[in-house]
Amino acid sequence: MTENQKHGLELSIDSSSQRPLKIGKTTDELFHGDEEEAETMNPKPGIQRYLVAVEYIGTRFYGSQQQPNCRTVVGALEEAFQKFIGQPVSVFCSSRTLPPHEPGVVHKAVNHFLQKHEGDVTVVDVRSVPNDFHARYKAQERTYFYRLVSGPEALSSFEKDRAWHVPETLNIGAMQEACKVLVGHHDFSSFRAAGCQANSPIRTLDELNVCEVASTPYFPTSMERKQRQGKEESEIEVPCSETCEVGFGIRRRHRCFVVTARARSFLYHQVRLMVGVLKAVGSGDLTVGDVGRILEAKNVSSARPMAPACGLYLGHVKYDLPPAPH
Structure with missing residues (x-):
């Protein structure tokens, strides 16, 4: 991708x-x-x-x-x-x-x-x-990614139509706990938009998680370049955003979060509806307990507004294919 x-x-x-x-x-x-x-x-x-x-x-x-x-x-x-x-x-x-x-x-x-x-x-x-x-x-499996950028700064022109800009600070720990509620075999009627043609709302969600990554485009400063030297990729911290001091003309970076959803198949708008709920948990508008109640309601009107399409990426579709010839 x-x-x-x-x-x-x-x-x-x-x-x-x-x-x-x-x-x-x-x-x-x-x-x-x-x-x-x-x-x-x-x-x-x-x-x-x-x-x-x-x-x-x-x-x-x-x-x-x-x-x-x-x-x-x-x-x-x-x-x-x-x-x-x-x-x-x-x-x-x-x-x-x-x-x-x-x-x-x-x-x-x-x-x-x-x-x-x-x-x-x-x-x-x-x-x-x-x-x-x-x-x-x-298709045996589909993996979707959803990008959110968080912070009060105006969205960068380079990020326009590439991610959902959320001005609030997001609590990634709470979002990760909310993901655990939705993983598994459930009736996802609360995350099924009108117009869905699927015969059944029952789906098995194999993976749903959220992680923080470096915002893009990311151009490291001279100090950050020196800090990266000799470090493994896993040891490199995600660059700071809201608390960093920046010089004139240097944009303060947003925090960037990626939601990953993996399943054999999804309902219509299911991923975007789930992201809308996760964002509400991250901003404090919902609790992790609320997510379970929304799932059990089996009614899409109980969910939070759907996340916009701009942040959604179809990352991978898995097939049982023979090895590619070299």
């Missing part, structure tokens, strides 16, 4: 499909779709299916799926793939196919055409997969 990544998509491409574009919601935690799509994706002779990992800055697009007269992620990818293979290509947010090419060739060629334009969509990996592979339904 890079700092510019807003959302990751695992998808592939079908150069011969003329079916209407059908895509799940990709602006949040789970691709919602219908099982019929997996059943109707029949392989064709002479066609290789690819799994393509994509990163993009979501705030620069009008969503992911194709829309008339709007710039979308799918539109940018379709344009780049068409320039690569010389014919129209339909992109779907699941596994698709192309005429056979080496994955490395697909990777370099598509990025070449993407970078010639806005450069805010990048293919980060391409793998050949079996013809029955489906990126949505074959």
Whole structure:
């Protein structure tokens, strides 16, 4: 994951499909779709299916799926793939196919055409997969990250649309205790936004934690550089923010927190709703006990306002794939 990544998509491409574009919601935690799509994706002779990992800055697009007269992620990818293979290509947010090419060739060629334009969509990996592979339904685990920056200073221009700016001081210890309440197998109805298409609110949350990291972009002072010399990475303290004396023209850094959520699947807006509750615990508006009561209420109206989309990153989707060829 890079700092510019807003959302990751695992998808592939079908150069011969003329079916209407059908895509799940990709602006949040789970691709919602219908099982019929997996059943109707029949392989064709002479066609290789690819799994393509994509990163993009979501705030620069009008969503992911194709829309008339709007710039979308799918539109940018379709344009780049068409320039690569010389014919129209339909992109779907699941596994698709192309005429056979080496994955490395697909990777370099598509990025070449993407970078010639806005450069805010990048293919980060391409793998050949079996013809029955489906990126949505074959996913074993998804990991999301959410970035919060805390402090009274105005948000840096470099952090705009990259994190949720919280002016209050956050109690990371209380937030970590609140995370423990939500980990496990639960009915997450209180963290399920309206419009969720999942059949059941029951999910198993394998990991939820919060840690403090250095704020970015971080440029160490001469004193900090000297302090880092000879130290292991684990020994380096996170730079101070609110209490540090800074010189003229030097921005006082925010504290930066990253929430990690890992599960096989998530409900619609589940991660952002959980972060909203964790932030309220960190600021003292809720207690750890309140988190348990919200979970037991099984009603989304009992949760705190949802965290904004700007801080959400899809970091990793785990598949059972053969080792990549060297």
